[in-house]
Amino acid sequence: MSRVTYFVDLVLPLPIPNLYTYRVPVEFSEEIQVGKRVIAQFGKGTKLYTGIIVKIHEKAPDYEAKYIEAVLDEYPIVNSFQLKFWKWIESYYMANPGDVMNAALPSSLKLASETKILLHENFRDVIDDLSDNEYLIVEALEVRNELNVAEIAEILGIKNIHGYIKKLIEKKAIVVEEELKRRYKPKMESYVRLSPRANDEEQLKLIFDEISRAGKQVEALMGFIQLNQRYSKQPKAVRKVDLQKTANISPAIINALVKKEVFEIYEEEVNRIKMAEAQQESYDLNEEQLRAFSEIKSAFSEGKVTLLHGVTSSGKTEVYIQLIEEALKANKQVLYLLPEIALTAQIVGRLQKVFGDKVGVYHSRYNENERAEVWNEVLKFDPTNENSRFQVILGARSAMFLPYSHLGLVIVDEEHENTFKQYDPAPRYQARDASIVLANMHKANVLLGSATPSIESYRNAKDGKYQLVEMFKRFGNVQMPEVLCADIKDATKKKKMKSLFSPLLFEAMEEALENKEQIILFQNRRGYSPIMICETCGHTAECKNCDVGLTYHKYTNRLNCHYCGYSIATPKVCPACGDTAIKVKGFGTEKIEEEIGIYFPDVKVARMDLDTTRAKNAYHTIINQFENQEVQILVGTQMVTKGLDFSNVSLVGILNADNMLHFPDFRSYERSYQLMSQVSGRAGRKSKRGKVIIQSYNPDHQIIRNVIDHDYHTMFKNEVIDRRNFKYPPYYRLIRITLKHRKAAELNIAADFFARDMKAIFGNRVLGPEFPAIAKIRNSYHKQIILKVEKSASIQASKDHLMKIYTNAIHRNEFKGVRVIFDVDPY
Ligand SMILES: Nc1ncnc2c1ncn2[C@@H]1O[C@H](COP(=O)(O)OP(=O)(O)OP(=O)(O)O)[C@@H](O)[C@H]1O
Numbered sequence: 001m002s003r004v005t006y007f008v009d010l011v012l013p014l015p016i017p018n019l020y021t022y023r024v025p026v027e028f029s030e031e032i033q034v035g036k037r038v039i040a041q042f043g044k045g046t047k048l049y050t051g052i053i054v055k056i057h058e059k060a061p062d063y064e065a066k067y068i069e070a071v072l073d074e075y076p077i078v079n080s081f082q083l084k085f086w087k088w089i090e091s092y093y094m095a096n097p098g099d100v101m102n103a104a105l106p107s108s109l110k111l112a113s114e115t116k117i118l119l120h121e122n123f124r125d126v127i128d129d130l131s132d133n134e135y136l137i138v139e140a141l142e143v144r145n146e147l148n149v150a151e152i153a154e155i156l157g158i159k160n161i162h163g164y165i166k167k168l169i170e171k172k173a174i175v176v177e178e179e180l181k182r183r184y185k186p187k188m189e190s191y192v193r194l195s196p197r198a199n200d201e202e203q204l205k206l207i208f209d210e211i212s213r214a215g216k217q218v219e220a221l222m223g224f225i226q227l228n229q230r231y232s233k234q235p236k237a238v239r240k241v242d243l244q245k246t247a248n249i250s251p252a253i254i255n256a257l258v259k260k261e262v263f264e265i266y267e268e269e270v271n272r273i274k275m276a277e278a279q280q281e282s283y284d285l286n287e288e289q290l291r292a293f294s295e296i297k298s299a300f301s302e303g304k305v306t307l308l309h310g311v312t313s314s315g316k317t318e319v320y321i322q323l324i325e326e327a328l329k330a331n332k333q334v335l336y337l338l339p340e341i342a343l344t345a346q347i348v349g350r351l352q353k354v355f356g357d358k359v360g361v362y363h364s365r366y367n368e369n370e371r372a373e374v375w376n377e378v379l380k381f382d383p384t385n386e387n388s389r390f391q392v393i394l395g396a397r398s399a400m401f402l403p404y405s406h407l408g409l410v411i412v413d414e415e416h417e418n419t420f421k422q423y424d425p426a427p428r429y430q431a432r433d434a435s436i437v438l439a440n441m442h443k444a445n446v447l448l449g450s451a452t453p454s455i456e457s458y459r460n461a462k463d464g465k466y467q468l469v470e471m472f473k474r475f476g477n478v479q480m481p482e483v484l485c486a487d488i489k490d491a492t493k494k495k496k497m498k499s500l501f502s503p504l505l506f507e508a509m510e511e512a513l514e515n516k517e518q519i520i521l522f523q524n525r526r527g528y529s530p531i532m533i534c535e536t537c538g539h540t541a542e543c544k545n546c547d548v549g550l551t552y553h554k555y556t557n558r559l560n561c562h563y564c565g566y567s568i569a570t571p572k573v574c575p576a577c578g579d580t581a582i583k584v585k586g587f588g589t590e591k592i593e594e595e596i597g598i599y600f601p602d603v604k605v606a607r608m609d610l611d612t613t614r615a616k617n618a619y620h621t622i623i624n625q626f627e628n629q630e631v632q633i634l635v636g637t638q639m640v641t642k643g644l645d646f647s648n649v650s651l652v653g654i655l656n657a658d659n660m661l662h663f664p665d666f667r668s669y670e671r672s673y674q675l676m677s678q679v680s681g682r683a684g685r686k687s688k689r690g691k692v693i694i695q696s697y698n699p700d701h702q703i704i705r706n707v708i709d710h711d712y713h714t715m716f717k718n719e720v721i722d723r724r725n726f727k728y729p730p731y732y733r734l735i736r737i738t739l740k741h742r743k744a745a746e747l748n749i750a751a752d753f754f755a756r757d758m759k760a761i762f763g764n765r766v767l768g769p770e771f772p773a774i775a776k777i778r779n780s781y782h783k784q785i786i787l788k789v790e791k792s793a794s795i796q797a798s799k800d801h802l803m804k805i806y807t808n809a810i811h812r813n814e815f816k817g818v819r820v821i822f823d824v825d826p827y
């Protein structure tokens with residue numbers, strides 16, 4: 001055995017700024033490998049964590065290194081591409097290594113809490129082979145059922161007990177990673193087959209005679225033969241549940257036949273994620289798509305990131321499908337990022353039709369086990385195996401963290417969407433930007449696609465940094481929809497509004513319904529959520545933890561805080577004045593749905609927003625209903641705006657354009673243009689020209705004009721002038737520093753210190769400190785400082801300065817209880 005002592009550097013799933021070095025017990029020397037998980041104790045307590053080995057070396061740190069407790073994996077579960085990518089995210093987004101690990105690994109692959117040690121089910125078989133100390137452990141476990149490593153150390157009065165644990169595992173007396181097993185269990189299913197004795201024609205006849213008086217058993221056996229298709233060329237495996245159903249029998253009958261040695265039960269692992277079979281070839285591209293396709297390919301051959309700017313319904317998705325086909329032919333993996341789970345539902349159907357179960361889905365709505373299954377499948381990917389599942393991953397931003405080893409193509413669909421940005425918790429990353437870095441590491445191609453590109457990406461394309469490819473026409477030469485603006489100021493003055501609907505929108509709705517066409521109504525989520533107000537004294541209910549009003553939810557009849565979840569039952573009398581004149585004001589999607597019910601009582605309406613889509617398959621259900629035309633009107637927030645492809649929608653209504661235009665944020669014009677154009681793009685996609693009605697108090701607003709004219713370029717031109725003048729992206733980079741404290745006065749002092757130190761270095765590139773629009777959330781006050789750095793300056797140098805300021809600050813008295821959060825590229 002070698003005498004060298006090894007050390008490993010671990011990333012632990014904790015918000016700590018460094019990696020920690022641990023000592024490797026000699027008996028683990030052979031097992032350690034970069035990318036494997038180990039169990040290690042951290043901090044003063046006895047808590048154990050799952051860490052990932054990122055480096056193996058022989059250099060002792062200048063602190064007393066602890067031993068690792070166990071090595072969990074036979075093979076690395078994180079590869080070197082990932083470790084490099086994690087490092088980049090950590091450094092670019094000013095995050096801790098543990099934050100990145102937490103975001104990257106599905107939780108079933110990390111044991112954050114104390115690892116439990118339990119007895120092996122057959123521990124009695126080996127009890128005579130145990131040493132005294134080993135026996136002590138087993139004895140303790142017999143009494144206590146489960147123990148953690150620290151408790152065992154206490155029982156034995158020995159510090160380093162990993163040797164014993166390891167031996168006990170080897171002897172099959174205990175199991176240590178039991179919690180892990182409990183979390184990721186392959187799903188098993190029971191099957192029935194004939195026992196060797198019964199699996200013969202002669203015997204089978206005898207058995208039928210034998211059981212002829214037990215009618216149910218005969219039915220079970222007949223049922224089996226039927227399902228098994230015993231006399232066909234390819235007999236089929238028979239699931240126990242299917243047999244019960246077909247033969248209409250109880251499990252007891254099957255058990256009886258097992259006892260009689262007629263049946264045998266066996267277990268098989270099943271894939272949690274349903275298999276899909278490819279059903280059709282991809283479409284042939286039309287002329288414009290073919291041109292785009294070949295332009296993209298030639299840009300790829302030069303290694304350039306490509307921006308595909310194609311108007312809504314120009315058929316971008318079909319171009320992606322062709323590119324995916326090529327990547328698969330080259331035995332490469334494909335990552336297809338989408339901003340919204342709502343959209344995944346529809347696109348996954350389109351992709352699976354062509355690629356079958358080569359397509360895997362990965363997003364936060366998947367449960368832990370499903371996520372772990374996808375992870376393992378991607379980890380196993382073998383380019384020489386024709387039948388690899390999940391070679392194409394479709395997913396929301398977290399899908400970029402999967403263990404790709406042969407990534408060949410990254411597609412970022414709807415690249416302008418702000419949901420690619422993770423705001424909270426750290427790492428606060430932008431998945432579009434980060435996935436370009438990931439693709440670079442793999443030398444993979446990148447395609448960004450949108451009908452309304454972000455100002456950044458379009459700027460990059462104009463500067464030649466990206467290749468720009470454009471598609472100007474809708475597929476099938478359908479015209480772009482006709483966009484009209486309804487002046488609601490005028491309609492209100494003339495008392496012509498029908499509740500929320502202008503005469504223009506109302507009549508268009510009537511007409512569409514008459515023609516059996518479908519309608520999408522869009523209401524921006526920001527602002528205008530319904531609140532309760534007392535008409536007598538003007539009292540409105542406020543959250544007790546946050547600086548916001550409570551939102552009225554009709555369905556539950558409660559008032560909720562959308563920031564912290566605080567909720568109260570809707571009061572019957574005003575808590576301030578005792579009057580009963582309580583009324584709901586403002587309108588959210590729920591209110592719109594209700595109003596439609598009043599004017600169009602026979603029309604079926606569905607609503608898609610945060611509240612109606614909490615359940616796992618809710619998106620799917622709503623989209624299916626609308627697709628199958630069981631529902632005539634779909635009311636929704638941002639979720640209904642992008643990427644969805646319905647053939648019978650002839651009318652789109654935007655209920656209020658103003659609240660998005662006036663949102664206090666430098667991107668509000670860009671976003672308003674994108675939102676309105678995207679939702680407009682849902683109208684008239686298949687044959688007839690669609691119609692869009694925008695309701696606004698400012699019908700002459702420049703952005704509304706741009707939407708009416710389908711004029712992205714003018715919007716872009718105006719916007720970049722403003723951005724340059726006011727020092728915003730894409731000309732400047734922003735870093736937002738948020739300070740939080742439970743007391744406003746103390747927060748003020750700390751924020752002033754921080755800003756002063758920053759100004760000493762960065763001068764007038766520093767804005768603030770200021771209270772944000774909502775200054776108090778979950779009982780803590782927030783203050784923000786913004787740093788603007790020229791694109792040409794080194795962002796790394798700025799971050800280094802910031803970190804220095806931060807490290808000095810946190811030792812000051814004024815910073816007690818202050819939390820500081822960095823957000824790079826915050827908008
Ligand atoms: N080559 C083709 N052959 C047949 N049908 C096509 C073809 N290309 C596109 N389509 C159909 O045209 C419709 C619009 O295409 P698609 O959804 O790909 O547009 P898009 O550019 O992604 O739009 P959006 O930006 O609005 O998401 C879809 O129903 C699609 O199936």
Ligand SMILES: [Zn+2]
Pocket residue numbers: 543544545546561562563564565566778
């Ligand atoms: Zn609250």
